[in-house]
Amino acid sequence: MQALIEIERLNLFYGSFHALKNISMDIPEKAITAFIGPSGCGKSTLLRSLNRMNDMIPGTSTHGSIKIAGADIYGKDIDVEALRKNVGMVFQQPNPFPKSIYDNVAYGPRLHGITSRHKLDEIVESSLRGAALWNEVKDHLKRSALSLSGGQQQRLCIARALAVEPDVLLMDEATSALDPISTLKIEELAQELKAKYTIVMVTHNMHQAARVSNQTVFFLNGEVVEYAETEKLFSNPQDQRTEDYISGRFG
Amino acid sequence: MSESTSASNRTLAVSGQPGNGIRIGNGRMLDRKNRLRIYNRSFRIVCVASAVFVCLILLSILFFMFRTGILTFRSVPASTFFFSTNWDPENESYGAFLFIFGTVALTALTLAISVPISLFVAVFLSEAAPRWLSNALRPVLDLLVGIPSVVYGFLGLTILIPLLRDITGRQLTDGLLAAAIVLSIMVLPTISRISDDAISAVPAKFKDASYALGATRFQTVFRVMLPSARSGILYGIILGMARAIGETMAVVMVVGNTPQLADSLFKPTSVLTSNIVMQIPNVPFDSTWNYALYLMGFLLLVISLLMIVVIRVLQKKGVKA
Ligand SMILES: Nc1ncnc2c1ncn2[C@@H]1O[C@H](COP(=O)(O)OP(=O)(O)OP(=O)(O)O)[C@@H](O)[C@H]1O
Numbered sequence: 001m002q003a004l005i006e007i008e009r010l011n012l013f014y015g016s017f018h019a020l021k022n023i024s025m026d027i028p029e030k031a032i033t034a035f036i037g038p039s040g041c042g043k044s045t046l047l048r049s050l051n052r053m054n055d056m057i058p059g060t061s062t063h064g065s066i067k068i069a070g071a072d073i074y075g076k077d078i079d080v081e082a083l084r085k086n087v088g089m090v091f092q093q094p095n096p097f098p099k100s101i102y103d104n105v106a107y108g109p110r111l112h113g114i115t116s117r118h119k120l121d122e123i124v125e126s127s128l129r130g131a132a133l134w135n136e137v138k139d140h141l142k143r144s145a146l147s148l149s150g151g152q153q154q155r156l157c158i159a160r161a162l163a164v165e166p167d168v169l170l171m172d173e174a175t176s177a178l179d180p181i182s183t184l185k186i187e188e189l190a191q192e193l194k195a196k197y198t199i200v201m202v203t204h205n206m207h208q209a210a211r212v213s214n215q216t217v218f219f220l221n222g223e224v225v226e227y228a229e230t231e232k233l234f235s236n237p238q239d240q241r242t243e244d245y246i247s248g249r250f251g
Numbered sequence: 252m253s254e255s256t257s258a259s260n261r262t263l264a265v266s267g268q269p270g271n272g273i274r275i276g277n278g279r280m281l282d283r284k285n286r287l288r289i290y291n292r293s294f295r296i297v298c299v300a301s302a303v304f305v306c307l308i309l310l311s312i313l314f315f316m317f318r319t320g321i322l323t324f325r326s327v328p329a330s331t332f333f334f335s336t337n338w339d340p341e342n343e344s345y346g347a348f349l350f351i352f353g354t355v356a357l358t359a360l361t362l363a364i365s366v367p368i369s370l371f372v373a374v375f376l377s378e379a380a381p382r383w384l385s386n387a388l389r390p391v392l393d394l395l396v397g398i399p400s401v402v403y404g405f406l407g408l409t410i411l412i413p414l415l416r417d418i419t420g421r422q423l424t425d426g427l428l429a430a431a432i433v434l435s436i437m438v439l440p441t442i443s444r445i446s447d448d449a450i451s452a453v454p455a456k457f458k459d460a461s462y463a464l465g466a467t468r469f470q471t472v473f474r475v476m477l478p479s480a481r482s483g484i485l486y487g488i489i490l491g492m493a494r495a496i497g498e499t500m501a502v503v504m505v506v507g508n509t510p511q512l513a514d515s516l517f518k519p520t521s522v523l524t525s526n527i528v529m530q531i532p533n534v535p536f537d538s539t540w541n542y543a544l545y546l547m548g549f550l551l552l553v554i555s556l557l558m559i560v561v562i563r564v565l566q567k568k569g570v571k572a
């Protein structure tokens with residue numbers, strides 16, 4: 001498999017706090033990569049480095065390089081907005097805008113200049129279908145997105161991210177606020193989406209990582225401890241710390 | 252009495268149902284039942300009475316203004332009062348249209364100037380300015396809210412009017428524009444601080460979602476932050492509007508106080524408030540002139556009350572959203 005994201009000697013500081021330590025890894029395209037590790041080990045930080053959402057936090061400094069499809073995203077002439085369009089993100093808490101379902105999905109395309117009603121209708125439908133939500137909401141697209149259930153809201157957020165046609169989808173504990181059935185739906189959805197998208201997900205749920213991901217990265221204190229095929233990592237971890245973590249002995 | 256008894260008394264009092272206390276003896280229990288009933292009842296009476304009292308004050312003000320104002324129509328046809336622009340009480344002409352128009356035009360002009368600037372200030376404070384700067388500016392704006400309006404009038408009189416004179420080259424610059432600028436400065440702190448609070452209260456997760464979709468800061472402010480803060484911003488605008496409509500002193504000092512229709516921004520004119528305050532000291536008590544001024548006061552009151560109703564409706568909507 002081709003590597004889409006190449007991270008090389010990445011170091012990140014929050015002020016003087018060294019949050020990511022010398023991280024290098026290749027993330028293959030059209031597959032699901034899971035980040036696991038105890039709380040505070042830097043999973044979210046790394047994820048947010050991939051679409052430069054860390055830029056928004058004052059006092060962060062990033063060193064090293066991240067290449068997506070060959071382009072250094074921390075390079076001088078990178079267009080951060082275009083990068084974020086290309087690298088979508090789904091957050092831990094479902095965060096639809098207080099707008100209608102339609103306007104939520106159309107938000108991204110409109111930002112990037114699509115105004116034709118016909119075109120928008122098409123995008124909204126295909127994105128909602130892509131997020132397995134179309135059948136539930138097709139009759140009330142004008143209703144407020146906040147009237148949906150938590151699981152539906154999260155799928156709406158996925159649809160909203162898909163609407164700008166990204167290549168990469170980042171999911172930061174996207175199911176941790178959801179009930180088991182909604183969680184299952186989103187896991188199934190991720191399985192479908194990986195045919196078209198490169199997915200990187202953070203999860204605290206080891207079973208989830210084992211169920212859905214193709215490869216898994218185990219982090220500890222801002223460092224990569226082990227990176228392997230998911231099956232291999234869970235059945236035959238190379239590092240003692242990985243074994244301790246996945247067998248629930250710490251963290 | 253033991254603690255549990257008093258606690259049960261309290262819950263009973265809350266539910267409003269005098270019930271059985273702990274039986275100590277028949278007589279005592281009856282005692283407590285009665286006492287509770289009296290407490291509950293008197294408490295309710297006091298509450299209802301206060302509410303009625305407040306309503307009565309409001310209604311009696313309305314009624315009082317109305318009762319005297321309505322007498323205008325004994326000698327002036329309503330169509331003349333509302334639509335004629337000829338206000339010349341010495342010669343029995345009572346056309347109040349120019350004042351009504353003046354008030355509406357002044358309020359509209361004030362909002363047209365103050366709302367965009369206030370929104371700009373609010374966005375600057377909540378989104379763009381470094382934290383130390385917003386922290387320094389917010390208390391300043393809050394202080395400005397409390398400055399007596401006569402001070403704003405003074406500044407208008409001594410700074411703004413001469414300034415307008417220099418800029419336009421006119422002899423007389425008293426009028427709607429001068430008044431609108433003074434009122435704008437006056438309501439600007441109110442509208443911008445309330446909007447600032449409303450924008451700052453928009454959850455960060457909406458901002459994150461917008462940026463993560465590739466929005467610029469500008470797009471995020473205009474497409475997510477401002478719409479999400481809409482009801483709070485409207486609340487600020489209406490508060491500012493209510494203040495502008497009812498403002499008297501600052502207006503009197505710069506509007507020119509001439510009863511003529513303002514067909515130019517620089518024509519000295521008069522509005523409902525300024526006309527009432529300028530003329531009321533000199534009118535005979537039992538004259539149509541006096542009645543007409545009361546009627547104008549009543550109109551002003553009705554307009555302000557309508558604003559308050561709108562505020563309430565908006566607030567309810569805000570809670571729902
Ligand atoms: N904005 C910030 N400012 C300063 N330090 C931060 C900031 N965000 C995160 N950190 C620190 O960086 C480290 C990594 O945080 P991060 O959120 O990436 O952890 P995580 O692995 O996602 O944890 P969790 O599983 O709890 O979400 C933590 O020690 C955290 O305290």
Ligand SMILES: [Mg+2]
Nearest residue numbers: 043044045172
């Ligand atoms: Mg995290």
